Amino acid sequence: MQVKDISRNDIIRLVVLGVVVLLEGLAVLSLILKLQFYSLGGIYANVVSVAVFVLPLLVGLLSHRLTGAIFLATLPFVITSVIYLGFFGDPFNIDLFQLGVLAGRVAAIGILLAFLATLGWIARRATFDHEAVA
Amino acid sequence: MMRMTGRRISAYTIFGIAVTVALVVMNIAIITPAAVSGAFTQHYYVAVGDSLSFGFQPTLDFSHGFADDLFADLRSAEVTSKERNHTALENYACAGETSATMINGGCRGRDFLKIPYSGPQLDAVIAFMLAHKGQISPVTFEIGANDVLPDWNATTCTASSATDAHIAQVDDNLTRVDTSSPDAANDPNNTANGILQRLTTALAISPPLPGVQGPANTQARPGDLVMLNYYNAFAKVCPNSAEFVKKLNDHLAADAAKFGVPIVDVYTAFGGDAGMAGNICNLTWYCQPSPDIHPTRAGYEVIAAAVKGVLGYPGVNPGPKMAPPLTSGAAPIAYRREFEA
Numbered sequence: 001m002q003v004k005d006i007s008r009n010d011i012i013r014l015v016v017l018g019v020v021v022l023l024e025g026l027a028v029l030s031l032i033l034k035l036q037f038y039s040l041g042g043i044y045a046n047v048v049s050v051a052v053f054v055l056p057l058l059v060g061l062l063s064h065r066l067t068g069a070i071f072l073a074t075l076p077f078v079i080t081s082v083i084y085l086g087f088f089g090d091p092f093n094i095d096l097f098q099l100g101v102l103a104g105r106v107a108a109i110g111i112l113l114a115f116l117a118t119l120g121w122i123a124r125r126a127t128f129d130h131e132a133v134a
Numbered sequence: 135m136m137r138m139t140g141r142r143i144s145a146y147t148i149f150g151i152a153v154t155v156a157l158v159v160m161n162i163a164i165i166t167p168a169a170v171s172g173a174f175t176q177h178y179y180v181a182v183g184d185s186l187s188f189g190f191q192p193t194l195d196f197s198h199g200f201a202d203d204l205f206a207d208l209r210s211a212e213v214t215s216k217e218r219n220h221t222a223l224e225n226y227a228c229a230g231e232t233s234a235t236m237i238n239g240g241c242r243g244r245d246f247l248k249i250p251y252s253g254p255q256l257d258a259v260i261a262f263m264l265a266h267k268g269q270i271s272p273v274t275f276e277i278g279a280n281d282v283l284p285d286w287n288a289t290t291c292t293a294s295s296a297t298d299a300h301i302a303q304v305d306d307n308l309t310r311v312d313t314s315s316p317d318a319a320n321d322p323n324n325t326a327n328g329i330l331q332r333l334t335t336a337l338a339i340s341p342p343l344p345g346v347q348g349p350a351n352t353q354a355r356p357g358d359l360v361m362l363n364y365y366n367a368f369a370k371v372c373p374n375s376a377e378f379v380k381k382l383n384d385h386l387a388a389d390a391a392k393f394g395v396p397i398v399d400v401y402t403a404f405g406g407d408a409g410m411a412g413n414i415c416n417l418t419w420y421c422q423p424s425p426d427i428h429p430t431r432a433g434y435e436v437i438a439a440a441v442k443g444v445l446g447y448p449g450v451n452p453g454p455k456m457a458p459p460l461t462s463g464a465a466p467i468a469y470r471r472e473f474e475a
Contacts, residue, residue, distance in 0.1 A: 006145050014146075014149050017149075018149065018152065018153050018156070021153050021157070022153070022156055022157065022160065025157045025160055025161070026160070029160075029161065029164055029165070033164070033165070068146070068150075071150070072150075072153065075153065075154065075157060076157055079154070079157045079158055079161055080157075080161050080165070083158070083161040083162055083165050084161075084165055087165050087166065
């Protein structure tokens with residue numbers, strides 16, 4: 001009943017958006033764990049590296065709201081970080097004075113993803129969705 | 135206001151929850167240690183080098199070298215579990231090996247190896263790598279100390295005039311490339327190629343790009359290859375020996391950089407310029423009545439921690455024997471594996 005109020009185009013957009021977010025999640029996992037999910041030979045690293053930059057842009061392009069774009073673009077990395085730490089508990093074994101360095105690196109990735117999503121959202125607003133809201 | 139948009143917000147909330155749950159499930163399925171170990175296909179840890187990789191100690195305890203420590207941690211983290219004949223890691227190291235004997239044979243310790251092989255160590259390693267394509271990671275490699283150790287006189291604290299020539303020979307043995315043809319350059323069995331060229335091409339899975347040698351081929355290298363530099367065992371008795379050791383280490387770093395191979399900074403892990411002299415009696419046997427340059431068990435643990443710091447594998451922490459903070463150029467390296475979960 002709640003979905004009824006959403007237009008068909010919006011439903012399609014959300015489905016595509018969900019798929020893109022999940023793909024971004026896979027790309028982030030692949031980078032963090034250095035795993036190859038699909039055999040592409042030597043170009044796998046190139047493909048995944050590009051994907052991690054392009055997919056947050058797509059998330060921004062597909063998002064009507066800026067806050068949603070930033071949330072969805074950073075969500076895969078946040079979830080991966082939390083679950084990864086839950087399994088491996090790295091900070092417990094890290095020297096106190098390196099925690100800040102680690103936190104800085106983590107924050108930098110979050111900022112990068114948010115920036116890319118913002119860029120995508122700006123492109124959306126500037127081109128085909130002038131009513132996109134922050 | 136909220137009521138007007140309530141239905142729409144609810145729909146988006148459902149979408150957000152669905153995406154979040156999907157991401158959580160996906161992450162748990164992939165990150166679980168079992169899944170990670172499944173992703174890391176059965177593979178070997180190969181140690182290549184001299185007495186340090188061999189794990190030599192004057193107490194005749196040869197089973198607690200850094201390669202043994204590292205392998206134990208990799209296994210406990212389920213990063214690697216491949217064993218041949220259920221024995222141990224693939225440790226080809228030969229005590230007393232120089233860069234020349236690694237290529238040509240004639241290692242002083244060839245009668246006492248952890249893995250029996252005849253001929254040069256490099257030939258045996260290459261043969262193993264070629265027979266186990268895509269199943270080898272990591273590879274730890276260190277060579278060069280025995281090429282220049284005879285040049286240092288610990289009694290007078292002076293270096294021989296032949297040091298530079300010997301270091302140049304190490305450079306050549308490590309980095310030379312047979313440029314007569316692309317095929318010759320990319321042939322890991324071609325003894326005209328240097329050690330790093332042969333190791334990197336043997337590790338590669340994809341055919342190398344024509345005419346491209348060295349760093350570009352790291353794209354096609356599925357296994358992690360790291361190279362260790364050396365600590366300074368003479369730091370306490372000869373403070374001026376730092377220059378001698380650092381000269382060798384600088385050359386090793388430059389040689390490794392040509393092939394995109396990360397350096398494990400053992401020199402810094404042992405205390406660097408400031409702390410080496412203070413640590414060396416604890417980390418090596420050099421302060422004993424019969425001085426010996428080899429690490430103690432504690433020293434080997436420090437080296438293993440430094441290697442782990444550079445490898446940066448999930449679930450394999452440097453631990454209490456903390457490796458120094460990563461510096462630029464020593465970031466965790468990328469390694470690629472087939473996902474077989």
